[in-house]
Amino acid sequence: MSALKWGQGKGKGVAGPALFSLPLSFDHFVLPRVLRRPVRILARLGEGEFQAPRFSAAIMSAVLIASSGAYGAYLGGHADGIVQSITARTGFAVDQVKVVGNRQTSEIDILDRLELDGWTSLIGFDAEAARERIATLPWIEVAAVRKVYPHTLEVRVEERQAFALWQQGSDLSVIEKDGAVIAPFSGGKQVLLPLLIGAGAPAKAPEFLAKIEKYPDLATRIRGYVRVGDRRWDLKLDNGITVKLPEDGEDQALAELVGMDHDKGLLSRDIAAVDMRLSDRLVVQLTPEAVTQREAALNEKPKALKRKPETKI
Incomplete structure (x- = not known):
């Protein structure tokens, strides 16, 4: 108790507590609980009564070396590597x-x-x-x-969700619906995406392709959507026909195109282009082969009339 309560037993001949031979005497002073054990050990160590455990010096040296090494690794930026290696x-x-x-x-x-x-x-x-x-x-x-x-x-x-292929000159890229380029075209299933050609095509394509979806038979035959002058669209079909749509009235033009193809097989004929840019007329351009055949048929018609025998009355 003398180490815990200093100042008690102050009678003559009674020595007060001491640490390392230094008298420590305060009237009625009690150490906090957390300091009592360390003070006892220090007091015993000062009087030569405390003996350190075996190998304590070696252990303390190892701890010192390890801590110094860890601190040096930290300063040198190698701490992460050491942790990685050990773990x-x-x-x-x-x-x-x-x-x-x-x-x-x-x-x-x-x-x-x-x-x-x-x-x-x-x-x-x-x-x-x-x-x-x-x-x-x-x-x-x-x-x-x-x-x-x-x-x-x-x-x-x-x-990211691919929406279409976009061709600009010789560059072919996969784009999102908002027109943002994802990556260069690399083949595979990407060939099934709609092909957009020309400047300004990505910005107008979502709205226009939604109109095309109303006509599934036509949509399956389109191989390319060409934006012309950022004003109107040309449709490239699987049989080589080009459909030139007007700048305004796309919906009506598409409905008429599908109707004529259904009734007269317009898009299955030997033609090169269908020009619908004028609102009051439709112009059909024949292929070179069809032009040659037509000219031959027209030239043959007068000869046939000449060879026709006269009818006697």
Whole structure:
């Protein structure tokens, strides 16, 4: 109790408490509970009564060296590498990656953005930085990277929606509905997308293609939508016919075109173009072969009339 309550037993001949042979005597002073044990140990150490555990010096030296090394690694920017190395070799190395949601983006491109090596630790892996790298891929709209301990990474992506192909000169790109370019055309199922040609085509295409969808038979035959002067559309059909639509009144022109094809098979004839730019007339341009055949038929008609025998009365 003498170490806890100083100042008690102040009679003559009674020595007060001391620390390292220095008298510590204060009337009626009690140490806080948290300091009592450390003060006892220090008092015993000063009187030579306390003996340190075996190997304590070696342990303290090792702790000092380790802490110095850790501090040096921190100052030198190598702390992350040390953590990666230690944790990877204790069972936390990434050895499995699950990729979900990719259709146009290859898994190889996603794995490349993860920047993994044979000893990447899941503990020290920066998932947010990896997510940002994956988000830079052309088709990726949203990406998420999740750690699944002890050794798995899960990558979930949402890709941008392709609307059409857009041709400008010799460049062919896949675009979204708002006209934003996603990536260069790479083949595959992308060939099934509508083909837009010319400047200004992406901005006007969503509204115009919605009109075309009202006529499925015509839509299946269109191979290209050409924007002319950013004012009107030409339709390129699968049999080579070009339909020149007017600048105004597209809906009426499309309805008339489909009606004439249904009644008279207009778009199945040997013609090169159907010009509907004038509101009061429709002009049909024949193919060179059809022109030659027509001229031959016209030249043959007078000869046939000359050869016709006269009728006697």
